[in-house]
Amino acid sequence: MHFLETLKSLPIDIDNTIDSERPESLLLIVKAYNLSSYDAAYLDIALRLGHPLATLDTHLRKAGKQAGVKIC
DSSP states (O other), rough: HHHHHHHHHSOOOOOOSSSSSSHHHHHHHHHHHHHOOOHHHHHHHHHHOOOOOOOOOOOHHHHHHHHTTBBE
16 A cells, blocks of 8 residues: 555656657667667657666667667
């Protein structure tokens, strides 16, 4: 129960910008960096919003560095 309360208190934003144009840009990221669609979505958000990418995934970290995203 404490976990759920903590989770609800976090400032979590939902990215609602995925529309008819987003799948094409995600596909380009998938192909360019050989990422899963899940990882490509994280990289896309980091690129669009200018946020650093926090991940321990080696492949995603490499793709982020190649794309010019700051890695945490």
